[in-house]
Amino acid sequence: MAIHGIGPQKLFAMAAKFIEPLQVFVAGDTLGYIHVYSYEKEEKLQSFRGHAEHVTLLEVHPSKPLVLSASWDNVIKLWDWKAGWQCIRTFEGHSEDIEQAIRFNPHTAGNTFASCSEDCTIKIWDMYSPSPTPVASFECGSRHARGLDYFSPGGDLQYLVARLYGRAQIWDLQEKKRIKRIKGLQDIGCNIAVVENLSGRPILLTVSDDHTVSFCDSTTHRYENWVNFNLGRVRGCAYINMTKSLAVLCEKGIGLMEID
Structure with missing residues:
Protein backbone atom coordinates (compact mmCIF):
# COMPACT_ATOMS: atom_id res chain seq x y z
CA MET A 1 0.00 0.00 0.00
CA ARG A 103 -1.47 -6.98 22.55
CA PHE A 104 -3.98 -5.63 25.06
CA ASN A 105 -4.77 -8.14 27.81
CA PRO A 106 -8.48 -9.05 27.51
CA HIS A 107 -8.46 -10.51 31.03
CA THR A 108 -7.68 -7.11 32.61
CA ALA A 109 -10.25 -5.15 30.56
CA GLY A 110 -7.37 -3.92 28.42
CA ASN A 111 -5.69 -2.07 31.29
CA THR A 112 -2.42 -3.88 30.65
CA PHE A 113 -0.68 -4.92 27.46
CA ALA A 114 2.32 -6.92 26.32
CA SER A 115 5.02 -6.23 23.75
CA CYS A 116 7.97 -8.10 22.30
CA SER A 117 11.08 -6.78 20.65
CA GLU A 118 14.39 -7.52 18.96
CA ASP A 119 15.98 -7.17 22.43
CA CYS A 120 14.83 -10.75 23.23
CA THR A 121 12.37 -9.70 25.92
CA ILE A 122 8.62 -9.69 26.46
CA LYS A 123 7.43 -6.76 28.55
CA ILE A 124 4.16 -6.15 30.39
CA TRP A 125 2.88 -2.59 30.76
CA ASP A 126 0.20 -0.97 32.91
CA MET A 127 -1.62 1.91 31.19
CA TYR A 128 -2.34 3.59 34.53
CA SER A 129 1.02 3.13 36.22
CA PRO A 130 2.68 6.46 37.16
CA SER A 131 5.90 5.10 35.66
CA PRO A 132 6.40 4.80 31.87
CA THR A 133 8.50 1.65 32.39
CA PRO A 134 7.25 -1.97 32.24
CA VAL A 135 5.78 -3.66 35.31
CA ALA A 136 7.29 -7.03 34.32
CA SER A 137 9.86 -8.32 31.84
CA PHE A 138 10.48 -11.88 30.62
CA GLU A 139 13.78 -12.98 29.07
CA CYS A 140 13.46 -15.10 25.92
CA GLY A 141 17.07 -16.28 25.89
CA SER A 142 19.09 -15.74 22.74
CA ARG A 143 16.02 -15.64 20.46
CA HIS A 144 13.70 -12.69 20.18
CA ALA A 145 9.95 -13.22 20.30
CA ARG A 146 8.23 -12.68 16.97
CA GLY A 147 4.59 -12.81 18.04
CA LEU A 148 2.49 -13.17 21.19
CA ASP A 149 -1.05 -13.52 22.48
CA TYR A 150 -2.94 -13.95 25.75
CA PHE A 151 -5.05 -16.92 26.77
CA SER A 152 -6.68 -18.42 29.84
CA PRO A 153 -6.85 -22.24 30.12
CA GLY A 154 -9.51 -21.95 32.83
CA GLY A 155 -10.26 -20.45 36.23
CA ASP A 156 -8.06 -17.55 37.29
CA LEU A 157 -5.06 -18.75 35.28
CA GLN A 158 -3.66 -16.20 32.85
CA TYR A 159 -1.03 -17.24 30.33
CA LEU A 160 0.93 -15.52 27.62
CA VAL A 161 2.15 -17.48 24.61
CA ALA A 162 5.07 -16.14 22.58
CA ARG A 163 6.45 -17.40 19.30
CA LEU A 164 10.21 -17.69 18.83
CA TYR A 165 12.19 -19.21 15.97
CA GLY A 166 11.15 -22.84 15.78
CA ARG A 167 9.27 -22.96 19.08
CA ALA A 168 6.75 -21.27 21.34
CA GLN A 169 6.98 -20.41 25.02
CA ILE A 170 4.08 -20.23 27.49
CA TRP A 171 4.39 -17.91 30.48
CA ASP A 172 2.31 -17.89 33.67
CA LEU A 173 1.56 -14.20 34.28
CA GLN A 174 0.75 -14.63 37.98
CA GLU A 175 3.91 -16.61 38.74
CA LYS A 176 5.93 -14.61 36.18
CA LYS A 177 7.70 -17.72 34.96
CA ARG A 178 7.92 -19.85 31.83
CA ILE A 179 5.99 -23.10 32.22
CA LYS A 180 6.19 -24.73 28.79
CA ARG A 181 8.14 -24.86 25.54
CA ILE A 182 6.38 -26.07 22.40
CA LYS A 183 8.63 -27.28 19.60
CA GLY A 184 7.85 -27.94 15.96
CA LEU A 185 7.07 -24.46 14.62
CA GLN A 186 8.52 -23.32 11.32
CA ASP A 187 11.57 -21.12 11.76
CA ILE A 188 10.43 -18.40 9.38
CA GLY A 189 7.21 -16.77 8.32
CA CYS A 190 5.31 -18.05 11.35
CA ASN A 191 2.80 -16.29 13.56
CA ILE A 192 0.86 -17.41 16.60
CA ALA A 193 -2.60 -16.57 17.95
CA VAL A 194 -5.21 -17.84 20.38
CA VAL A 195 -8.67 -18.73 19.08
CA GLU A 196 -11.72 -20.41 20.63
CA ASN A 197 -13.75 -23.36 19.40
CA LEU A 198 -17.54 -23.58 19.65
CA SER A 199 -17.35 -24.79 23.27
CA GLY A 200 -15.19 -21.81 24.27
CA ARG A 201 -12.01 -23.85 24.75
CA PRO A 202 -8.89 -21.89 23.73
CA ILE A 203 -6.73 -23.32 20.96
CA LEU A 204 -3.23 -22.17 20.03
CA LEU A 205 -2.99 -21.55 16.32
CA THR A 206 0.13 -21.13 14.22
CA VAL A 207 0.42 -20.11 10.58
CA SER A 208 3.67 -20.39 8.66
CA ASP A 209 5.58 -20.42 5.40
CA ASP A 210 5.15 -24.19 5.05
CA HIS A 211 1.63 -23.50 3.68
CA THR A 212 -0.18 -24.87 6.74
CA VAL A 213 -2.36 -23.71 9.60
CA SER A 214 -1.68 -25.79 12.73
CA PHE A 215 -3.85 -26.20 15.83
CA CYS A 216 -2.30 -26.97 19.22
CA ASP A 217 -4.31 -28.05 22.28
CA SER A 218 -3.91 -25.37 24.98
CA THR A 219 -3.98 -27.98 27.77
CA THR A 220 -1.84 -30.84 26.43
CA HIS A 221 0.26 -28.52 24.20
CA ARG A 222 0.18 -31.11 21.43
CA TYR A 223 -0.65 -30.43 17.81
CA GLU A 224 -4.02 -31.95 16.92
CA ASN A 225 -4.77 -30.81 13.39
CA TRP A 226 -3.20 -29.26 10.31
CA VAL A 227 -4.94 -27.51 7.41
CA ASN A 228 -3.48 -26.71 4.00
CA PHE A 229 -5.61 -24.52 1.71
CA ASN A 230 -3.32 -25.18 -1.27
CA LEU A 231 -3.07 -21.44 -1.85
CA GLY A 232 0.68 -21.10 -1.39
CA ARG A 233 2.48 -19.76 1.64
CA VAL A 234 0.40 -18.59 4.59
CA ARG A 235 1.07 -14.95 5.41
CA GLY A 236 -1.34 -14.20 8.25
CA CYS A 237 -4.78 -14.76 9.71
CA ALA A 238 -7.71 -12.96 11.31
CA TYR A 239 -10.01 -14.60 13.85
CA ILE A 240 -13.71 -13.66 13.98
CA ASN A 241 -14.88 -14.39 17.51
CA MET A 242 -18.61 -13.86 16.83
CA THR A 243 -18.76 -16.68 14.28
CA LYS A 244 -15.77 -18.70 15.58
CA SER A 245 -14.27 -18.60 12.13
CA LEU A 246 -10.86 -17.92 10.67
CA ALA A 247 -9.75 -15.98 7.59
CA VAL A 248 -6.31 -17.03 6.38
CA LEU A 249 -4.27 -14.84 4.02
CA CYS A 250 -2.20 -16.87 1.55
CA GLU A 251 -0.04 -15.93 -1.41
CA LYS A 252 -2.68 -17.01 -3.93
CA GLY A 253 -5.91 -16.19 -2.11
CA ILE A 254 -7.83 -16.16 1.17
CA GLY A 255 -9.06 -19.30 2.92
CA LEU A 256 -12.06 -19.36 5.29
CA MET A 257 -12.82 -21.99 7.90
CA GLU A 258 -14.91 -22.55 11.01
CA ILE A 259 -13.30 -23.56 14.32
CA ASP A 260 -15.31 -26.50 15.68
Missing part, protein backbone atom coordinates in the same frame (compact mmCIF):
# COMPACT_ATOMS: atom_id res chain seq x y z
CA ALA A 2 1.44 3.38 -0.96
CA ILE A 3 0.57 6.53 0.96
CA HIS A 4 0.98 9.91 -0.71
CA GLY A 5 0.77 13.44 0.55
CA ILE A 6 3.73 13.97 2.90
CA GLY A 7 6.76 15.22 1.03
CA PRO A 8 7.95 14.04 -2.39
CA GLN A 9 8.69 10.46 -1.35
CA LYS A 10 6.45 7.48 -1.88
CA LEU A 11 5.67 6.16 1.60
CA PHE A 12 4.65 2.66 2.53
CA ALA A 13 2.36 1.45 5.28
CA MET A 14 4.01 -0.80 7.83
CA ALA A 15 0.88 -1.44 9.92
CA ALA A 16 -2.87 -0.87 9.69
CA LYS A 17 -5.91 -1.45 11.92
CA PHE A 18 -9.64 -0.95 11.48
CA ILE A 19 -11.52 1.03 14.16
CA GLU A 20 -15.11 -0.16 13.97
CA PRO A 21 -16.83 2.58 16.09
CA LEU A 22 -15.38 5.28 13.84
CA GLN A 23 -15.63 3.35 10.56
CA VAL A 24 -12.03 4.34 9.86
CA PHE A 25 -8.70 2.60 9.64
CA VAL A 26 -5.34 3.86 10.83
CA ALA A 27 -2.05 3.17 9.10
CA GLY A 28 1.53 3.82 10.12
CA ASP A 29 4.18 4.57 7.51
CA THR A 30 7.94 4.40 7.02
CA LEU A 31 8.57 8.01 8.10
CA GLY A 32 6.82 7.63 11.45
CA TYR A 33 3.51 9.22 10.45
CA ILE A 34 0.10 7.87 11.44
CA HIS A 35 -2.75 8.37 8.95
CA VAL A 36 -6.49 8.13 9.58
CA TYR A 37 -8.70 7.15 6.64
CA SER A 38 -12.47 7.08 6.28
CA TYR A 39 -13.62 3.60 5.34
CA GLU A 40 -16.91 4.82 3.81
CA LYS A 41 -15.64 7.92 1.98
CA GLU A 42 -12.26 6.41 1.05
CA GLU A 43 -10.43 9.62 1.96
CA LYS A 44 -7.73 10.67 4.36
CA LEU A 45 -9.07 12.44 7.43
CA GLN A 46 -5.90 13.18 9.36
CA SER A 47 -2.13 12.67 9.44
CA PHE A 48 0.34 13.35 12.23
CA ARG A 49 3.92 12.49 13.17
CA GLY A 50 3.77 9.65 15.67
CA HIS A 51 7.36 8.40 15.88
CA ALA A 52 10.89 9.24 14.85
CA GLU A 53 11.14 6.10 12.69
CA HIS A 54 8.98 3.42 11.03
CA VAL A 55 5.61 2.80 12.69
CA THR A 56 5.67 -0.98 12.80
CA LEU A 57 2.66 -1.90 14.96
CA LEU A 58 -0.81 -0.61 15.82
CA GLU A 59 -3.28 -2.09 18.31
CA VAL A 60 -6.84 -0.90 18.99
CA HIS A 61 -8.21 -1.06 22.54
CA PRO A 62 -11.19 -3.46 22.77
CA SER A 63 -13.53 -0.97 24.51
CA LYS A 64 -11.91 2.47 24.91
CA PRO A 65 -11.05 5.15 22.31
CA LEU A 66 -7.37 4.26 22.43
CA VAL A 67 -4.75 3.04 19.98
CA LEU A 68 -1.23 1.83 20.73
CA SER A 69 1.59 2.42 18.26
CA ALA A 70 5.12 1.03 18.28
CA SER A 71 8.18 1.83 16.22
CA TRP A 72 11.79 1.22 15.35
CA ASP A 73 12.53 4.09 17.75
CA ASN A 74 11.95 1.57 20.64
CA VAL A 75 9.01 3.60 21.96
CA ILE A 76 5.33 2.67 22.44
CA LYS A 77 2.73 5.46 22.44
CA LEU A 78 -0.93 5.56 23.47
CA TRP A 79 -3.29 7.77 21.42
CA ASP A 80 -6.78 8.98 22.37
CA TRP A 81 -8.91 9.50 19.26
CA LYS A 82 -11.67 11.28 21.21
CA ALA A 83 -9.09 13.85 22.26
CA GLY A 84 -8.14 14.59 18.66
CA TRP A 85 -5.57 11.81 18.47
CA GLN A 86 -3.57 13.25 21.34
CA CYS A 87 -0.68 11.16 22.69
CA ILE A 88 -1.61 10.58 26.34
CA ARG A 89 1.13 8.14 27.39
CA THR A 90 4.60 7.12 26.27
CA PHE A 91 6.14 3.80 27.29
CA GLU A 92 9.89 3.21 27.22
CA GLY A 93 11.91 0.15 28.18
CA HIS A 94 12.82 -1.86 25.08
CA SER A 95 16.40 -1.46 23.90
CA GLU A 96 15.84 -2.68 20.31
CA ASP A 97 13.25 -2.36 17.56
CA ILE A 98 9.63 -3.11 18.44
CA GLU A 99 8.34 -4.70 15.29
CA GLN A 100 6.70 -8.00 16.19
CA ALA A 101 3.59 -7.67 18.36
CA ILE A 102 1.72 -5.66 20.97
